[in-house]
Amino acid sequence: MRESELLAHIYQRSTSLGEHVVVGPGDDCAVVRLTDNGPAALLTTDQLVEGRHYNADTPLDLVARKAIARSISDIAAMGGSPVCALAAATINSEFTQANELFDAMARWALRWSCPLVGGDIAIADGPTVLTTTVIGTPHRDRGAVLRSQARSGDLVCVTGSLGNSLATGRHLSFEPRLLEGAALCDAFGNKLGAMIDLSDGLGRDAGRIAAASGVRLTLESSLLPRAEGADWRSALQDGEDYELCFTLRGEAPAELAGTPVTVVGVVDAGSGCRVRTPDGEFIDGAAMGWDHES
Numbered sequence: 001m002r003e004s005e006l007l008a009h010i011y012q013r014s015t016s017l018g019e020h021v022v023v024g025p026g027d028d029c030a031v032v033r034l035t036d037n038g039p040a041a042l043l044t045t046d047q048l049v050e051g052r053h054y055n056a057d058t059p060l061d062l063v064a065r066k067a068i069a070r071s072i073s074d075i076a077a078m079g080g081s082p083v084c085a086l087a088a089a090t091i092n093s094e095f096t097q098a099n100e101l102f103d104a105m106a107r108w109a110l111r112w113s114c115p116l117v118g119g120d121i122a123i124a125d126g127p128t129v130l131t132t133t134v135i136g137t138p139h140r141d142r143g144a145v146l147r148s149q150a151r152s153g154d155l156v157c158v159t160g161s162l163g164n165s166l167a168t169g170r171h172l173s174f175e176p177r178l179l180e181g182a183a184l185c186d187a188f189g190n191k192l193g194a195m196i197d198l199s200d201g202l203g204r205d206a207g208r209i210a211a212a213s214g215v216r217l218t219l220e221s222s223l224l225p226r227a228e229g230a231d232w233r234s235a236l237q238d239g240e241d242y243e244l245c246f247t248l249r250g251e252a253p254a255e256l257a258g259t260p261v262t263v264v265g266v267v268d269a270g271s272g273c274r275v276r277t278p279d280g281e282f283i284d285g286a287a288m289g290w291d292h293e294s
């Protein structure tokens, strides 16, 4: 079964979520009010699986960092700020460094002002699995930035550079774009449209914005900011960049919190994500990216 099929099944089941759920499954975070008309909270959870998201020889500190940073990145994708985290681990019975692993996760969580406030450990055979849940708050003025808020006429922008993240190890050491997401909300308010963090490749993740917003995104291969060693295909389809992709009405900033911003395309009426290749042909961007088979 593919992850996308399984997720689609979960989304379809989420039709009656109650009045406290503002945004259910299908965005980077759920948005939930804990009390009637109370402030909204952002909720997100992620798993890190040995042999899939890191290797047995990956330094423990980087494993801990990635386990926290992936969920923090989902808070960034909503323009929010983290409040606290919970971590649960299923640890292989031969793994002897569980204390060090949790200490390292707590340290990294604090680095992003997100204290670890609880967790659980189970011992089992099989690979180590780390599950991190982060709770955050949306931007006070802008509110949660959703995948569904792109509008025809918006520019499509990305932070940083894309591609080759697995080969270079950047997937272990990336900096979640919290400051950049907050700076966008501060500076652009409702001129900021949709946003997503790039975990499965720009082509596929831009396709998710298009689908959620009911618009078409057209990306220009020649504009993609390429990480070292990445060509345009790699920038478009490699996973685990954890940069932000967002849509914006008006003029795009050159940088946010010191991170470069690049305009890579436009939003118009239609559906899907298409990419203009260097030859001037259009290809389906949503077909280019990771869909983890499981």
Ligand SMILES: [Mg+2]
Binding pocket: 028, 073, 074, 077, 196, 197, 198, 199
């Ligand atoms: Mg995400």
